Amino acid sequence: MKPKRTHVIARTLLLSLAIVAATFTVLLASDLLTGEIIPKSYPGGIVPTAPELRAMTVRTRGNADFPSAPNLSAKALRGQLDAIADFAAEYGYNAVFFEAAPECDALYRSSVLPSSAYLTGEQGSFAFFDPLGYLVDECKERGIQVYAVVNPYAVASGGLAASSPAAKNPGWVKNGVLDPSEPGVQKLAGKVVSELTANYDIAGVVLSGVDSGVFDDVEDYASCVAKTAGHAHDSLKHKDSQRLGLVVSGGAVGGEAARDLFSAPLGNGDLDFVVPTFDGVSLDELPALLSGWQALCEAKGAAYYPLHGADDASAFSHGIDNSLWLERQSGAGGIVISNYSALDTESRTAAYTLFAAFSQKEPAGMPDLSYQKTLTIGRPAEPVTADPSWGTYYIMGTSDPSQPLLFEGRELERSSEGLWGVLVDVAYGSNTYTFTQGGISRTAAITRSYPSETTTISTIVKSSAYPASSEAVLAGQLLKLSCTAPGGGTVTAAVGGLTATLQPVAAVQNGVAVTYQATLDVSSLALSGQVKNIGPVTYRLNYAGLNSSQQTAGEVYVAGEGAVPVARMKTFIVPINKNAADDGQYLTILKKDCVDYITENAGGGYYRLSSGGYVLKSAVDVDEGAATAQxxxxxxxxxxxxxxxxxxxxxxxxxxxxxxxxxxxxxxxxxxxxxxxxxxxxxxxxxxxxxxxxxxxxxxxxxxxxxxxxxxxxxxxxxxxxxxxxxxxxxxRPAFDRLSATPLSDVTVVLDPGHGGTDPGASGVAGDGGPWEKTLNLANAYAAQSRLEALGATVHVLHSDETMTLNERMELSQQFDADLFISCHHNSLGVTADSVGVSGIEVYYWNDQSQRLAELAGQSLAEDSGRRLRSVERSYYRVTMMTACPSILLESGFITNPAEYQQICDAFAMYRYGSAVADAVVQYFAS
CATH class of the missing domain: 2.60.40.3500 (Immunoglobulin-like)
Structure with a gap:
């Protein structure tokens, strides 16, 4: 072998070893050779689009959401992407919008764009790890779609790789962005879409960032966007399962302030969906815009998914939730929430409130809340005879909102849906009041009785016969006898074989009602050391030659020497007063069959108990024999x-x-x-x-x-x-799991729809032509149930329009082991008061541990409904007297006020009521 060739071979081997060593070093740094790598198989194909798209955006530009920093190990990147996929699955998202090409660079394996500096630390550096590929696989396993978000015109402000299209074509860059009018820029979007949709099982591509003010001076900019979208749509590799979308300003529909960047690509058939943003749009303005989007997209065979920015600080304002409710009514195919970092926070408030909005179900059994829109008089529905003291009467009803309503020649003010009310003067005798609309007349008839100087009777008044309840006569005391009968009569009383003659307390004319009284010594009937029941009192009257009698509802119990009567509570709870008066000053609340000694037969229908309080006689039984409270x-x-x-x-x-x-x-x-x-x-x-x-x-x-x-x-x-x-x-107190999509999963809430069954509560403005109070109370309970259950709570609605006593409601609450008790009611005013100007919310509680919940409920209801908070007060409504858990009573509006009745009967208002009640519960347990 020649020396020169040997030298070349040696150099090649050394270079190969250096490459292997460098590769090994990179692999170590990327964590691919550290620890056990377990092969994993993923489902094949593209995840289909859900009936309602719920997408979460993941921003990579500026390392906003992912990765948390450049140049992380593969293990760290996988961990962050796993967390994103897990979060999306837990909080109800079925799609992730992943920013794959933020600035003419790539967070995926690309032959068109250089790797992003946000991933590798330096644009164009080699990336062993493919974030998009890994995220797609992990999301597929969870049944979640992934869309690649591409900003077709953005470019990094510095550090461009030599391979960057922007570096290769410096003439494409103007004002810090790629020039949308350049054909090469427009085609570049198609190349990026082509490799994304060919190489990844993504559900589609979303073009973003096109609606920026930086493009205001671009000539015929809408046409540039349309051409870019055309190249992108033509480049989709699987048009049957992959879609193209565009993020634009939603205010451009029907408005002049924003540019229309979507009509042309929609008309060309290049957009499968649009993602409109509604920044700065009020809830009142939103329905009209949504209607415009619905009409536009339906005509073009496209979908639209409004985009909203999440924020913990405004989560309880429910801007997104309320918009979603309206969007669903307007046919929107889903919603896009920005962004992951704003959702995965320490408190996750926005995350779980949005999950509740996604997952809450239409309340089952929601009653009909509609009312007539023709001329009717809701009150009085029939001719009425008024008390002599009634100098006024509040007449209310419905009408056709499209026509004026006249009363005594003047037009009445009404709500926008034709509801009305008017206070009229009522003279003695017969009065008629006529209302006309469109040739139709309706008349209310009210007769005011004349004052009478005297009232004559001929028999004993049944309700006056004393005692009406069990009467304990303590040792050494006399039995009180009393009834109301006609003057000029003779009244006697008999009990236990003893009789007494009663005397009138005043001189009156014959036949005029007067009280007769006497006392009777019944000690001869007593037994030493015992309490004896000697039966009811029978009153007999001789008047005008006629005899009549009346027996008392209560029986008499006589305590013998050394015996102290024992009072036994009759109902599930019995309030014990501090005074012998119903003034709301309570000492305690006793339960059924609790016993205590009667130490005094007090006035006003009360017994004094040895424990120090006073109890209504009607609330207790008296034990017979040698009874004891020990x-x-x-x-x-x-x-x-x-x-x-x-x-x-x-x-x-x-x-x-x-x-x-x-x-x-x-x-x-x-x-x-x-x-x-x-x-x-x-x-x-x-x-x-x-x-x-x-x-x-x-x-x-x-x-x-x-x-x-x-x-x-x-x-x-x-x-x-x-x-x-x-x-x-x-x-x-149950735990509040703020890191769960269902933070109330340990909480049991009892919702009590006030009234029900044979007790309709108050009449609303529409009378029988619309819902009464009991129906609205039930609807409120169902609305709150829907929202609370979506947050994980176990909810019991006490009835579905059945008659129930207050004690039965409280007893059921104990059986359900409730953590909270909320009674749903609505307010009204009497027939003699003008209800037009009286509105708002009132909340009542009794014990100290309920005060915080009451305050939160009042604030939430006022904010969500827009109605003013009149008061949060300590009061002695029976159902608020439980000590086992916070218990409150909500009066959520005046149904005798036409405008407020209209608001209350609205389905959207019911949805917001449910959100408000749930907010109060969440904030109570989260604090």
Whole structure:
């Protein structure tokens, strides 16, 4: 072998070894030779387009979304792309718009464009890893489409690779961008589309960045865009399954402010879909624009997918959600959300609110909310006789909105849908009020009764016969007797074989109603140490030669010497007042069959209890015999519950109790416990409490204080009963999973549609020609259910238009182990008040732990509905009196106000109501 040839061979071998060494070094750096590489197979073909496209954009320009930095290892790049694909799948996206060619460069294997500096650190450097190919495979595995986003005119501001078309053709670059009028630039887009659609199973290509102000001075710019789109569409390799789209300003439809860059390519058949942006467009303006896009794209056989920018800070404003609702009504084929980094945040607020908008279902059983649009009088629907005190009456109804409505020769103001209301003066006697429209007249007839100086009766008034409820006569006291009967009569009362004659409390004319009273000593009927039921009182009347009688609804119980009557609560909950008056000042809420001693037969229909409060007589039964309120304690035990912990006190009766909760502890006091001094609460094992402290007062009341561990948060506390065992329930606040698409998955919400069944609630403006309050309440509950379930909550709507008592609603809430209770209502005004100017939202709560939820609900409803927030108040509505969880009552608008009734009956308003209620729940648990 010749020396020269030997030298050449040696040099070649050395060069080959250097290349191998360099390659090995790069492979090590790219992580391809570190760790085990497991071959993976992916589905073949292109993922088909879903009936509703939900796309998420992934921007690569400026390393905005991917990669997080240039020159990362293959392992790091795979991890970031896996996270993108996983995120898209979890949060309901079925398409990813991946920016594959951001600045005349490539984040894929290209023979046309150099590699992007955002991937390799230097434009044109060799890239071992193919981001687009990997993302397409991972998304295919999850059933997600990938679209390659190409900016046909952008070019990097510096560091161009020698292989860059912009570097090879410097004349193509003007004002920092590729010149759209250059035929070579237009054809370049086709070359890029050709290799993308030939080499990757992408669903299509999206041309982006064409609607920038930098092109304002380009002559005949719309034609340039159309030619670019034409080359791109011609270059699609699989036109049966790959599509071309264009991002443009949505305001150009029907507007003069924006350029029309889409009509020509649509007309040429070069666009399969358009992605319009609606920046700066208000919700009121959007329906008209959507209608224009629907008509345009339908005529051209194309789809349109509005583009919206996500933002955590505005997520609860629901700009995107509300737009999506309108877009769906207008036939949009889907939605595009920008961008991944704005969604995958620490809080993910925009991510899960959008997922809820994507996934929430049309409420099943949503009632009909329509109303007549012809001239009708909704109230009064029939001639009415008014009370003498009614000097005015608010008449309301419907009409044809396209024709004027006249009343007494003047045109009435109405809502845009023809709803109206007017306050009229009502004179004594007969009154008629006539409304006319288009030759049709409707008349309301109101008769106002004249005041009467006296009211005459001839029998005992049934409702006046005392007692109406169980009446306990304490040892040494007299039985009160009272009824209303006609003056001039003789009234006697008989009970237990004893009789008494009653006397009128005032001198009146014969026949005029007057109260008769007396007292009766029934101690002779008592038994020592016992409480005896001596039956009801029978009142007898002799008046004008006629005899009549009336028996009381309540029975009389007489306490013998040494006996103290025991009151037993009759219903699921019984409020105990601080005073002998219904003034909303409550000491506690007792449960069914709780017992306490009656220490005073107080006025106003109340008993005073030994625990210190007052209870309505009608709310309790009185136990007979040698009854006791004492509970003999046999055991105490702490146990875990699905949503917290329970302390069970084994006993023989259900004791009266009071309680309170603050951030650090729960305190409950029980009355009439015997033997608790033998119990050792320090031995109780708890995961929620650092200790359970007990104390016994001089009067025998037992106070338990549950000191919570640091970091433990409760939604509420409750006293429940298992037979005669007393259970103190500490309900732990459910977790809010902010990194999940369904952050409320641990939350149970009970929604209570107010009224229902035979109780219609208030009449709306349309009367029987439209929904009454019970129907609107039910619709609100269904709307809230739909949104809350989309966020992962377990939701129970208490009824679907059935008659239910308030106690039944609360008892069901306990059975469902609710974390929140929300009662849905609407407001109204009485018939004598002018409702036209009264509107807005009111929220009510009772216990402290409900205040925050009430405030959040009021704010959210006001913001989402546009109606003013009138008040968030502490009040004593029965259904808000639960302590086990926050419970609130929402009055979401006045249905006697024509404009507000119209808003409330709107399907879009119902959707927004559901979002508002869900927002309050989310913010409550997220805080």
């Amino acid at each position: 509970s003999a304690v046999a055991s105490i035990a702490m146990s875990k519950a699905p949503k917290g912990e329970k302390l069970t006190i084994g006993g023989t009766a259900r004791p009266a109790f009071t309680g309170s909760m603050d951030e650090d502890s729960v305190t409950v006091t029980f009355h009439h416990l015997e033997g608790f001094e033998k119990m050792n609460t320090s031995m109780l094992e708890s995961t929620l409490c650092s200790s359970v402290e007990s104390s016994i007062s001089d009067d025998g009341a037992v106070t338990l204080t549950f000191h919570l561990n640091e970091g433990v948060r409760l939604s509420g506390w409750d006293v429940q009963f298992d037979g005669n065992d007393t259970v103190v329930y500490l309900r732990e």
